[in-house]
Amino acid sequence: MNIFLIAFAALLVLFSVMALIRNDYWTFRVFDYPRLQKFTLSVLCLFLLVFFYTGNTVTKILLITAVAANTIYLLYLILPFTVLGKKQVNKAKGYKHDSSIRIMISNVYQDNTNFTGCLNEIKKANPDVVLLLETDAKWEAAVNDLEKNYKHTVKAAKNNTYGMLLYSRLELQEAEVRYLVEDDVPSIHSKVILKSGQCVVLHAVHPTPPVPNENVRSTERDKELLLVADMAKEEKLPVVVIGDLNDVAWSHTTELFLKMSGLLDPRRGRGFFNSFHAKYPFMRFPLDHAFISPDFKLNRIKRLNSFGSDHFPIFLDIQYEPQADKEQEPMQADSNDIEEAQEKKAKK
Template structure:
């Protein structure tokens, strides 16, 4: 299982092993320790087995360590607060059948985000969130009963707003240009691509294409960019790493933690499905996973600070010709 994800196979049965990396690491360490205690290693098979398990441990550690505090931060901490250049974002996959609306409204009140993105929203959720309309006057509402509704609420003015169906005609994404209080323009993308699973998509082709198409747009943007939402992928996967290379965006979790948002009900089976990536123009004020609000996801909150000089202070992953070729191939496969 440990090495299956090294293969560039997009079927859900393979890509699913991207998610429980910490669980696989714990399992590998357990197997190694038990083997050392109870196995006498008098056969070549036993020795090879232990070697493979230990290689798996190293492999898993290499993927996990960037999302711990012992690793260098990819995004610097902000030390110069200026509210006019602050951007506070909250994102939450509400779970369409969840009806604990008041718990979410309370979290919004407590955290007071400038931008709120709600996913899996239908007309019931739209009605339940009507109290937000007075304070969040700038909105994009896409109620759907197929688990892919989106509602975008903003205190900040929208210069432009678009609803796009990038790959699948039933799955929207939101693209808006906002103005910070300082007047600085920022391009935002709210995404919720289809996950690889036996009940939704047999492979990651469509999900990866959405990420890479948006990544290419982000790389061309002349203004700061933020991409966020439930990306149905984990931070350490091959596809997310390729997205970061293509887009040039940064991940504030690197050097800080996993910030697991799914599954909210099962402590032993959690991983980071809800993401926020941003261009080099921002430093980090805060990032936190918010309390349970009735969904299978936790909400996530990120506070960013715009700094015009950050282009040279923070480094993104390098993108080479092989990465460009792989991205183009992945995008083309989605439209074949």
Template sequence: MLPKIQNAHWIFRVPEFGKIQITYAVLFTFILGLFISSSGNLLYSQGLLFLMFVHHGITLVKYTPLYPVKKHTQKHQSSQKLHFISANVYQFNKEYNRFISLIEKYSPEMFLTMESNGDWEQAMRILEKDYPFQHKVTLENTYGMHFYSKIKIKNAQTHYFVADDIPSIEVHLKTEDGFSFVFFGVHPPPPSPTEEETSKERDGDLLSTAKRVKDIKDPVIVVGDFNNVAWSKSSILFRKTSHLIDPRIGHSFVSTFHAKYRLLRFPIDLMFHSEDIFIKALKTLENFGSDHLPVYCEFFIDHHNDGQEDQIEAATSEEKAEAEEMIQEGKKEDGDRDEVVTED
């Protein structure tokens, strides 16, 4: 119930991440109660557990195949199929060759790395012969970001929406068959007892990206380690403010963190896209030594298919005002981060 309290402190925001695990725990406890001798107090407890299960289930069912969404087929006027990999590599992960082998195995047209510092940049130079177009933001504070592409980059820029050490990247590309699109990479700081005390910077950064995306006319993809879950209030505000679509709805959670603990894995590496982009596949790939699993996406662009228009939700005037307030709060927040972070 803590996430229902709209307070930015991590105590209230972190429990949002565990909704899947909490729902399983509620269901398990409810089933266990069926085997206990009935009493008045037990009936009240069972009733509360049932209501909690329904409450969580209504939210989570949207991110399963049980939730109906339209299926789309690729037509001749669409772009060729395109692929990308997004990966939080974990700055202190030294298994560079495992990641390089992953890229060589799947050979996506583009890939994004987060937490990539100078050592990671040096290790990935071997891939530059296959990925001649790059946009690099090399930092040692666990917020470095690198984008590599086989598709020509028309222009690229780095945004620092709420803090001068938290970058987001905006890359404009054009495929050989003439389709232009924009790729955003994001990695805001998480609310947690070991990092940021509140979610203000995270939410401000994401909603600033949403405002920027809304003004772009080309098809858009926003991807990265959001340090957020799709059902949180700020994620929903992001989706409505940006007029983008969450491809997990009607498909699967695509949980990525923590890579080593399957039962404690949360879907915090998110993706959103505009209505002209159609997702063919979205899944996690094998672990390469990071604490996040990489995300793999296959998609195509089709300007003539309006089948996804009904999935766009626009923010109300009250939600727009709330989003603007969260952006301003994020800019005011003074995150206490070191320029160079070392592993504990």
């Protein structure tokens, strides 16, 4: 039991240290994801050390100190995404239909064939804009009926798990599919016209994750996110960035994205809204995101029901309020953040 507890404690501390190393290789970046899991296991390990470790007293104190420090550190990282954290996006007071936009983001899982389940979930959520990810030609044909209610579309179906389909009730202008970093990984960029006539810039992205069967480095993912951050920062119009970012809400890269873009995360101060993995409750992370400019307030954010995918859909209802940016503070990038962002964008 003592040997097990020593190994357990050492691994938990090691996993946290690995996540601190600023290396793009997947063996380091993978430890960004399970911070909630590491926190839970650290609490368990602390309990076991206190009540069941029977070895040397000095060793016991050192182990308890190390695991306690690790637990406090992890709590510090995840606390902003609980109801105890400060909200980055304020709740809207009074619903304004003409100034609101309801968005549904869903990674459908390309091999999933529950097309009817997907359509039913869209019907229940009743969004203005639907982004479907991991969509190939089979999925495009299966959800074609959406065009009866969603007249405006942008399609980039692909059979490599990076296809995307965008459907909108609201008018789209200057819509285009772009390949920002990789030739086979599309992103969608468009202006959306709210019922009030207000123009909003929408960026839909799905960069590749740092995993062995995709990219062994996070370089391409980080670069794409930071290129989109530049677009958002330079834009004079309200901005919304949506998609499966293949990165968790609390990672260093996501925080760097927020600092460089000037956008806000409506999750902060409200909850994790873990969207992946739908089939394994203990291994869930917030991978599907919506980031918004400070001139939006939140009506509602919600995780929807899975329909056979490995992701839960995420639903967001936001409201444009031109004075909101005087009440909401985006994160600020310092000189080190700017230097790091430039280095990441320059990598090949």
